[in-house]
Amino acid sequence: MSWPQEALISCCSYAFKELSYDQNIKKSLVDMCTQVQLDVEALTERFMMEVSRRIYVTPKSFLDMISLFLSLLKKKKGDFESNRVNYLLK
DSSP, X not given: OOOOHHHHHHHHHHHHTTOOSOHHHHHHHHHHHHHHHHHHHHHHHHHHHHHSOOOOOOHHHXXXXXXXXXXXXXXXXXXXXXXXXXXXXX
């Protein structure tokens, strides 16, 4: 069972609302995550037709992707800040 595109957009927008980025960047992130989910759902159907094997992509998969993306973003931002401080101290 998949969510409609509007639900994906709404969920993603809510998850990204606290990010300290420009609204255009946030919208691009929302669009990207939504499109990834829709593409994966389409590819699972194609996979089923080609090899007769079902792969389940659920709303929980989408929520996990958002969570992983946010934690990776936080880590990379921390890495960037650390490198910036080290560079400034040299």
